[in-house]
Amino acid sequence: MKRELSVPGIAYGGDYNPEQWPEETWAEDMRLxxxxxxxxxxxxxxxxxxxxxxxxxxxFSLLDRVLDLLHENGIAADLATPTAAPPAWFFKAHPEALPVDQDGRRLSYGSRQTFCPSSPAYRRAALRITAELARHYAGHPAVVMWHVHNEYGCHNPACYCDTSAQAFRGWLRARYGDLAKLNDAWGTTFWSQWYYDWDEILPPRATGAVPNPTHQLDWHRFCSDELLSLYTAERDVLGQAAPDIPATTNFMVMYNFDALDYWRWAPKLDIVSNDHYLQSADPESQIDIALSGDQVRSLAGGPWLLMEHSTGAVNWQPVNRAKGPGELRRNALAHVARGADGIAYFQWRAAKAGAEQWHSAMLPHAGTDSQIWRDVVRLGADLRALAEVRGSAGTAQVAIVWDWNARWAMELPSQPSAELRFQDLVRTWYEPLWRSGVAVDFVRPDADLSAYRVVLAPSLYLVDDEGAANLVSFASGGGTLAVGFHSGAVDENCHVRLGGYPGAFREALGVRSDELFPLLPGESVGLSGGGTGTLWSERVRLSGAEPVESYTTGPLAGIPAVTRNSHGEGTTWYLATQPDAATLAGLLDRIRREAGVEPVRATPEGVEAALRRGTDADYLFLINHTDCPAHIAVAADATELLTGKPVPGAVSVAAGEIAVVREPRGD
Incomplete structure (x- = not known):
């Protein structure tokens, strides 16, 4: 039974680091x-x-005073284990715990997460401080949640030292049982890579040519599991001392992080939490917020917590831009719209020293006479007004298949095209649904799909037999399945599925390709509907499917590029290229309309719509990303929660603003 957070309403706050400031500032912190x-x-x-x-x-004297002060001021504490940043004395005593990179260089301490995840010395020290912390604070009235570590794998997703090699071999023994099975899974007859002794196996360190793909894939899996074992070890120590306090750790479901298989992690957390930061170079970063939020909600199976984001600029991108007018508020409430029951920032007070001194905060360097502070105060009022939204769920009838194994495998070296990026391919399919206001969940290939009418697999290069059969069964049972190019190509061991492409889905899709024709950077092919395709093409032969779009230029002119097939009681689609944005949007619009899926609400272009469903009411979030006011139809007995005013039949959302509309649900 998972434990729940006891903070009422939508939790609000951030990382508080009072040790960085003179104690006389703490009283001001409490007041502000x-x-x-x-x-x-x-x-x-x-x-x-x-x-x-x-x-x-x-x-613990400093932390004692801080927690007492928080409790006196009615502020709850998410108390962290400090294990993401071991002190200098630890590394002086245990230099072997420092991580080694792929080229064999041992890194030094002086930042954070500078430890080998497999180090016995680190594990002992981390569990020791965790146990002391738990013993000391298990009964403190301010502590409502344990924050285990911080951003696992952010800076040390892998270590290539001899200790890690030994741990990797242990993980492989547990997975395969004997060397014959490992050699078969890894295809080690190629390039004379056969192993006769477990001790011959090393991490995929730097080598002269392309490493074995299954070796690399298993290394990704091992590294994720090794960090997960550290989390569960700390969590268990905390749970023994304080069985009623929930535990979390902050995921990083955002564009540029792919080190951990969060499908394996999420069930281990009482409360799923996430950190999300915008990419300054992304002109429509609001789409990434929505995609990340939908994914985290799917991992959590319901509401979740946003543990970190920024009030303005971050400090770690090539150019760190400030947020525009209203963007802080739009960003935060967009996360709430996608299921967040808590909003928090890094950090409370902007640091004047250290590596993150140019990272924005709730209380900026400029103090309270600043736009950020005014926005922070306004957001606090907004979240109080939205207290009743807490606990409400999503309403999606469309699911997108997301799998970390498929992502890792497709982005290994020596693919047909190095231009393919898993996250980019998924976003190109997600974006038109977002623009249309269609609710989306994310699922693993073997998930229960009974709640959905449409399942989309934009990029599923690797899929095991169970996952493939589950998706095909969904279609044969009456669902609509759409599959993107280069999917179903290999099994869980990265072995090519023979007999033609797209491998595991060939029969269900009613197509067979015998050769792949990936496109060069900047190259495109014409499509019969008037659009273009990029990134990919392949020689598709119909074996039951009907053509929807065909190539009109290039060596495959006249060959089907997009197909539709009847499979059992359902329908399957195959996209053998990357259509331009308008063409892809049109295809996805047709797919979901034929399946009977409608947007959560019709809105003008540029107005984001998301719905959270409560027991007695629906909560419609409308976020206007345009420079013009928008008018949206709502229920006759609706109320706008941020203002508390009735909005019978329609609501107006000013440029750059947000409305959250409660629509009572009938029986």
């Missing part, structure tokens, strides 16, 4: 937190060196 409407802060995340100044010597 109350002014902003802060209800929960994360504390202690990077405080190991202060809590344990020497091995086995503990000093």
């Amino acid at each position: 937190m109350r002014e902003a409407g802060v209800t929960m802060v994360s504390v202690g995340i990077f405080s190991w060196a202060l809590l344990e100044p020497a091995e086995g010597e503990y000093d």
Whole structure:
């Protein structure tokens, strides 16, 4: 039974690092937190060196005063284990715990996460400080959640040292049982890679040519599991001391992070939390917010917490732009629209020293006479007004298949095209649905699909037999399945599925390709509907399917590029190229309309619509990303929650603004 967060309403706050400031500023922090409407802060995340100044010597006095002060001011604490940043004394005593990169260089300490995930010394030290922390604070009234570690794998997703090699071999023994099965799975007859002894197996360190793909894939799996084992070890220590306090760790479901298989992680958390930061170079970063939020909600199976995002600029991109007018508020409420029951920032007070001194915060360098502060206070009022939204769920009838194994495998070297990026391919299919206001969940290939009418697999290069059969069964049972190019190509061991492409889905799609024709950067082919295709083409032969679009230029002119097939009681589609945005939007619009899927609400272009469904009411979020006011039809007895005003029949959303409309549900 998963434990729940006891903070009422939509939790609000951020990382609080009082150790960075003179103690006389703490009273001001409390006053300003109350002014902003802060209800929960994360504390202690990077405080190991202060809590344990020497091995086995503990000093909790500073943290005692902070937690007491928070409790006196009615602010809850998400108390962290400080294990993401071991102190210098630890590495002086255990230099072997420092990580080794793929080229064999041992890295130094001086930042964070500079440890080998397989290091026994690190594990012992991390569990020791976790146990002391749990013993000391299990009964403290301010502590409502454990924040385990911080952003696992952000800076040390893999270590290639001898200790990691030994751990990797242990993981492989558990997976395969004997060397014969491993050799078969890895295809080691190729290039004389056969292993006769477990000790011959190393991590995929830098080598002269292309490494074995299954070796690399299993390494990704191992590294994710190795970090997960650290999380569960700390979680269990905390749970023994305080069985009623929920535990979480902050995921990083965002564009540029792919180190961990969060489908395996999510069931281990009481509360799923996520960190999300915008890419400054993305002109429509609101789409990435929605995609990430939908994915995290799907991982959680319901509401979740946004543990970190930024009030303005970050400090780690080539150019770190500030947010525009109203963007802070739109970003935060977009996460709430996608299921977040808590909004938090890194960090409360902007640092004046250290590596993140140019990272924005709730209380910026400029202080309270700043636009950021005014926006932070306004957002606190908004979240109080939305308290009743807490716990409400999504309503999607469309699911997109997302699999970390498929992502890792497709982006390995020596693919037919190095231009394919899993996240980009998924986003190109997600974006037109977002623009249309169609609700979307994300699913793993073997998920229960009974709640959906349409399942989309934009990029599923790797799929095991169970996952492939599940998707095909969904279609044969009456669902609509659409599959993107280069999907179903290999099994779970990265072995090509023989007999023609697209491998596992060939019969269900009613097509067979015998040769692939990936396109060069900048190259395109014409399509019979007037659009173009990029990235990919292949010689498709129909074996039951009907052509919807065909190539009109290039070596495959006249060959089908998009097909539709009847399979059992359902329908399957295959896209053998990457259509231009308008063509893809038209295809996805047709697919979901034929399946009877409608948007959550008809809105003008540029107005985002998302729906959360409660027990007695629906909550319609309308976010206007345009420079013009918008008018949207709503129920006759609707109320706009941010203003508390009735909006019978229609609501107006000013340019750059948000409305959240409660529409009572009948029986």
